[in-house]
Amino acid sequence: MNQVSDTSMPVRPDPSTEELRLSRTSSEIHSLEHYKFIIYMSLLMLRHLCLFHLLIFVSVSTYQINMRTTKA
Numbered sequence: 001m002n003q004v005s006d007t008s009m010p011v012r013p014d015p016s017t018e019e020l021r022l023s024r025t026s027s028e029i030h031s032l033e034h035y036k037f038i039i040y041m042s043l044l045m046l047r048h049l050c051l052f053h054l055l056i057f058v059s060v061s062t063y064q065i066n067m068r069t070t071k072a
Helices: 015-071
Strands: none
Touching: none
16 A cells, blocks of 8 residues: 655656756856956956056156256
């Protein structure tokens, strides 16, 4: 009288579809890491560019202030 229902045993998916799913997920993760790296490097370059312009601005301002004080 004991009947085993089909839901008690988990159905193992087809290995080929499982491998495809895993490879796709791995590819998506790799792509995401790639985009993270690109964004990180872009922000790093932007920061360096801002610092470079700030350095030039401060240098030019200091030079102009020094020229004014030496003329007077």
